[in-house]
Each structure stands twice: as structure tokens, then as C-alpha cells.
Amino acid sequence: MRRAVNFANRLSINQYSVRQLSLADFVAECQKQEVPYVGLWRDKVSEAGGAFRARSLVEDCGLKVSSLCRGGFFPYENETQRQKSIDENRRAIDEAAELGTQLLVLVCGGVTSAGLSASRVMVAAGIATLVPYAMERGVKLGIEPLHPMFAADRSVVTTLAEAQDLAAQFPASVVGVVVDTYHVWWDAALEREVVRAGDRILGYHVSDWIVPLPDVLNGRGLMGDGCIDFPTISRWIAQIGYTGPIEVEIFNQELWRLPGRAAVERIKERFFNCVPAQPLSDR
Amino acid sequence: MRRAVNFANRLSINQYSVRQLSLADFVAECQKQEVPYVGLWRDKVSEAGGAFRARSLVEDCGLKVSSLCRGGFFPYENETQRQKSIDENRRAIDEAAELGTQLLVLVCGGVTSAGLSASRVMVAAGIATLVPYAMERGVKLGIEPLHPMFAADRSVVTTLAEAQDLAAQFPASVVGVVVDTYHVWWDAALEREVVRAGDRILGYHVSDWIVPLPDVLNGRGLMGDGCIDFPTISRWIAQIGYTGPIEVEIFNQELWRLPGRAAVERIKERFFNCVPAQPLSDR
Numbered sequence: 001m002r003r004a005v006n007f008a009n010r011l012s013i014n015q016y017s018v019r020q021l022s023l024a025d026f027v028a029e030c031q032k033q034e035v036p037y038v039g040l041w042r043d044k045v046s047e048a049g050g051a052f053r054a055r056s057l058v059e060d061c062g063l064k065v066s067s068l069c070r071g072g073f074f075p076y077e078n079e080t081q082r083q084k085s086i087d088e089n090r091r092a093i094d095e096a097a098e099l100g101t102q103l104l105v106l107v108c109g110g111v112t113s114a115g116l117s118a119s120r121v122m123v124a125a126g127i128a129t130l131v132p133y134a135m136e137r138g139v140k141l142g143i144e145p146l147h148p149m150f151a152a153d154r155s156v157v158t159t160l161a162e163a164q165d166l167a168a169q170f171p172a173s174v175v176g177v178v179v180d181t182y183h184v185w186w187d188a189a190l191e192r193e194v195v196r197a198g199d200r201i202l203g204y205h206v207s208d209w210i211v212p213l214p215d216v217l218n219g220r221g222l223m224g225d226g227c228i229d230f231p232t233i234s235r236w237i238a239q240i241g242y243t244g245p246i247e248v249e250i251f252n253q254e255l256w257r258l259p260g261r262a263a264v265e266r267i268k269e270r271f272f273n274c275v276p277a278q279p280l281s282d283r
Numbered sequence: 284m285r286r287a288v289n290f291a292n293r294l295s296i297n298q299y300s301v302r303q304l305s306l307a308d309f310v311a312e313c314q315k316q317e318v319p320y321v322g323l324w325r326d327k328v329s330e331a332g333g334a335f336r337a338r339s340l341v342e343d344c345g346l347k348v349s350s351l352c353r354g355g356f357f358p359y360e361n362e363t364q365r366q367k368s369i370d371e372n373r374r375a376i377d378e379a380a381e382l383g384t385q386l387l388v389l390v391c392g393g394v395t396s397a398g399l400s401a402s403r404v405m406v407a408a409g410i411a412t413l414v415p416y417a418m419e420r421g422v423k424l425g426i427e428p429l430h431p432m433f434a435a436d437r438s439v440v441t442t443l444a445e446a447q448d449l450a451a452q453f454p455a456s457v458v459g460v461v462v463d464t465y466h467v468w469w470d471a472a473l474e475r476e477v478v479r480a481g482d483r484i485l486g487y488h489v490s491d492w493i494v495p496l497p498d499v500l501n502g503r504g505l506m507g508d509g510c511i512d513f514p515t516i517s518r519w520i521a522q523i524g525y526t527g528p529i530e531v532e533i534f535n536q537e538l539w540r541l542p543g544r545a546a547v548e549r550i551k552e553r554f555f556n557c558v559p560a561q562p563l564s565d566r
Contacts, residue, residue, distance in 0.1 A: 110494075111510050115512055115515075116468075116469070116510075116512060117515075120471065147431060147432065148430060148431050148432070148469040148470070149430065149431070149432045149496065149499075151468075151469035152469075152492055152494045152509075152510045153494050153495065156469075158469050158470070158471070159470075159471070161471075161472075162471045185399075185434075186399075186431040186434035186435075186439075186441050187431070187441070187442075188403065188441065188442070188444075188445045189444075209435055211393075211435045211436050212436065213432065213435075213499060216432075216496060216499065226435075227394050227399075227435045229398055229399060232398075232400075
């Protein structure tokens with residue numbers, strides 16, 4: 001019973017893991033199956049009628065929003081694009097505040113024609129521009145390093161070291177990092193960087209790496225189907241004192257073909273069997 | 284004319300870039316098009332009648348062998364597998380010596396059921412076992428970090444930092460690293476690690492990262508078709524004093540569909556236009 005209680009306290013299901021459901025159906029299913037947190041996406045929030053409406057749907061089911069995906073995509077080709085990106089990120093911050101979640105996840109964006117180094121500078125500048133606004137709205141920005149195979153088109157920030165170097169330029173009360181096992185599991189420096197990040201870690205996402213990889217974007221695995229060592233990584237995350245939600249974010253065609261109820265059941269089962277290395281403290 | 288001379292002095296074409304040709308046809312084509320080096324693969328060498336026969340074919344065309352691919356795949360499930368891997372690597376060292384090349388490229392192997400950390404320990408132990416034999420045969424072992432998307436099934440060594448940490452455990456006269464742009468271009472620590480590796484850099488391989496990636500294994504791009512900054516990376520490699528061959532290693536379905544002559548022409552053209560950042564010193 002003890003493990004079940006801890007499990008129930010920490011699990012968040014990211015909406016894209018069960019994207020076959022509308023937001024209303026998704027939160028209803030999570031309520032039925034006693035999942036306490038959900039991670040939301042801006043496009044789905046918009047489909048549901050906007051952030052205030054989405055917040056009602058979530059709260060009426062007794063759930064909390066662990067994070068909103070996503071801000072970011074900072075690198076630009078010209079001033080118009082730069083301004084557009086900043087405006088879009090401000091709207092994302094507004095929506096996070098309206099949803100009542102503290103965490104906006106940043107997927108920083110890929111390489112522009114200015115090149116890799118210049119694109120990284122644009123990311124830092126973009127975050128710097130947003131920090132005062134995020135602070136004002138009470139929203140934290142979580143820099144999520146993406147797997148290096150996404151460096152060209154989705155995130156020039158590819159390692160936890162790099163994400164932490166970026167985050168360290170800003171107050172810890174506003175900017176931190178998000179650790180997603182799919183993106184960082186391979187990194188020989190991961191334990192060291194988790195320790196270094198410490199309380200800058202604002203979110204912990206889990207999914208597995210299947211061999212052979214079915215698809216770069218939509219071939220993430222359910223925990224237990226791949227080679228990621230969840231007990232070890234979860235222990236590192238626990239040891240630095242992270243006690244927040246553990247968010248299951250899986251982009252997987254097979255999971256999306258299941259009825260929503262079955263998908264949520266399967267996620268719960270795998271989370272329970274594979275992720276918690278040891279009893280984790282209650283919130 | 285100056286650039287052409289330098290170009291002619293440094294170019295190596297890896298045999299797998301033009302795998303539609305037999306070894307005999309491949310070296311004949313390289314001779315015709317004044318490509319001075321070739322990189323060979325063990326399976327192709329075996330098809331051609333073994334290392335001594337392959338060496339004759341290469342030398343009769345006035346070419347040199349820049350490297351032999353590949354040793355490695357050290358992680359094992361049991362003692363039988365471990366011994367088999369060591370035996371196979373000794374044969375690879377023998378073949379490199381017989382071919383008259385100083386460099387055996389190591390692709391270190393993926394994750395076994397013992398896990399990621401234990402697999403990395405197995406890689407270090409495997410290299411340690413081989414070092415005396417490699418020294419005896421006058422062959423250098425070049426640890427090639429592979430892109431992290433290959434960590435599960437091909438190489439637990441994923442960054443130049445990790446490769447250099449490994450290499451540094453052994454004498455620089457026997458163990459070094461190989462830098463392949465496709466595998467390391469995304470790394471924010473690349474410049475620093477190239478400088479740290481210094482004369483441990485035994486080989487420099489080039490191919491491009493296409494967006495979107497057509498295929499994880501066989502979707503490498505010709506230089507100029509992707510987002511890799513060859514002038515910058517080549518400048519770093521030149522600055523640490525590397526003056527050896529620059530090997531074009533491209534696994535690409537489209538290149539393999541061309542007649543061999545056209546494939547070699549295209550590789551030369553792209554190498555000449557995209558890779559040398561500045562006139563490089565003659566050997």
C-alpha cells in the first residue's frame with residue numbers, strides 16, 4: 001500500500017501521451033484512475049477553449065497541472081521572427097499562469113542560418129528577455145535539453161550541462177531545467193550534472209528508448225520496453241531532493257491507437273513497475 | 284592551384300561511401316580521380332581476398348590506407364562473448380598491420396543487459412586488453428565517439444570528452460580518438476574537447492547532418508546538404524596540428540545508387556567546396 005500511495009502522489013501524465021483524447025475526456029479518465037497530475041500542451045488547451053476553460057476542466061476533476069508545453073523556439077532569421085517568438089512566449093507564460101501551473105517547459109529551438117553557436121546565443125538572449133515577465137506572472141521557465149538528434153531542428157540545447165549553464169545565468173526562482181530520460185539517458189555526465197543542477201530541476205519526465213528506434217519523433221517507448229535504467233536515474237533525481245510530479249511523456253503511435261482508458265491503464269502499470277526505485281517521500 | 288594541391292593531399296574516401304564498387308574497382312576509380320587515401324572495411328577486405336591481397340590492390344594504384352573500420356563492440360553478456368570480442372579485435376589489429384595502415388577505428392559497442400555504466404567499464408577493459416598487442420603490431424586504436432542516438436546498440440561512447448577520458452588511460456602512442464562530424468557536430472563542448480584531445484586525434488571524418496534526417500543509420504549527407512559547419516570544425520582540427528587524411532564517410536542510399544565514378548566525382552566536388560576552411564599545410 002505504501003508504494004501505491006507514493007505512486008499516486010507523484011504521477012503526472014502528459015496529455016500528448018494520450019493525445020487521442022480531448023482535454024475533457026483526458027482529465028475525466030485521469031480522475032477515474034486516480035492520476036493526480038496532468039501535463040498540458042498549448043494546442044490542446046486552445047482546442048478546449050483556452051486556459052481558463054482548461055483550468056476549470058482540470059480542477060473540476062480534482063487534478064493539478066504539472067507543466068505546460070511549450071515555450072521556446074528562440075533562434076530567428078530576422079527581427080520580425082525574433083519579436084514573434086518573444087510575443088508567443090509571453091502568451092505561453094500567460095497561459096501557464098492562467099492554468100495555475102508554475103512550470104512552462106522550454107524547447108529552445110534548432111539551428112538557424114546564422115549557425116549553431118549564434119543560435120545558442122539567441123536562445124540565451126530570448127530567455128533573458130522573458131525572465132522579468134515570467135517573474136511578474138509567477139511562472140518558472142524549465143529549459144529541457146533535447147536529445148542531440150534534435151539539435152538541428154528542435155533544440156540546440158542538447159545536454160543537461162548546457163541547460164544548467166544557461167539556467168545559471170538567471171535567478172533560480174525563475175529559470176531551471178527539466179530532465180527527460182529519453183533525451184539524456186545516454187549522457188556519461190548525467191549523474192554529475194543532476195547533482196550540479198540540484199534544486200534547479202523543475203521537472204522529471206520519463207519514457208524509454210527502444211532498440212531499434214522505431215521513429216525519431218514518435219518512437220518513444222513505455223517504461224520497461226527499452227534500455228533506460230529508471231531506478232538509477234530516479235535515485236539521482238530523488239537524492240538532490242526533487243519531490244515534484246514525475247511526468248510520463250510518450251510520443252508513440254501504438255499508444256495513440258489504444259482506447260484512452262487502456263492507454264492510461266498501461267501508463268500507470270508501467271510507471272508503477274518500472275520507475276520508482278525506492279519509496280519516494282510524499283509531497 | 285594551391286587549394287587543389289592541398290585537397291589532393293588530404294582527401295580519403297571511405298569505402299562504404301561507395302560501397303556499390305568492389306575494392307578493386309574502388310581503388311582504380313580513386314586512382315583515376317587522384318584521390319590519395321582510402322578508408323577500408325574488414326568485410327570488403329575479406330571479400331577482396333584478405334588483407335595482403337587488398338594491400339596489393341591499394342598499393343598498385345599508388346594509394347594509401349588511412350584507416351581500417353572497425354574494431355570494438357566490447358560489451359558482453361558472458362565470458363564466451365568477451366573472449367570472442369577480444370579475438371576478433373586481435374584479428375582486426377592483424378589486418379590493419381597487414382594492410383599497412385596505422386589506424387584501426389574502434390566502434391565501442393552498445394548497452395548489454397548489465398547496463399550502461401557496466402558496459403562502459405567493459406569497453407575500457409577491452410581496450411586495456413588489446414593495448415599491448417596493438418603496440419606490438421604497430422597499430423593505433425582510434426576510439427570514435429558515435430552520436431548518442433547509437434548509444435543503445437552501437438557505442439556507449441557518445442562524446443569526444445568520453446572518448447578522450449578513455450584514451451587518456453593509455454599511452455598516446457597507441458590509443459587516440461577519431462572525430463567524425465556527423466557524430467559530434469551538435470556538442471557544445473566540441474571545441475574545448477578538440478583542444479584537449481590535441482595530438483590524440485588520429486582521424487577526422489566528414490559527412491553532413493540532413494534535416495529532416497532521412498534515416499538514422501543510412502541517412503548521412505554529402506557535405507553541403509546539411510547543417511554542419513565544416514569550416515569551423517576543420518579550423519579547430521587544423522589548429523591542434525592534425526595534418527593527416529580527412530576521410531569522407533557517408534552512408535547514404537542515394538550515393539549508393541549512383542555509378543561509382545559519379546559517386547567519387549560528387550564526393551570530391553563537395554569535399555573541395557565545403558570542407559577546407561583555409562589552405563591546410565601539406566603533409
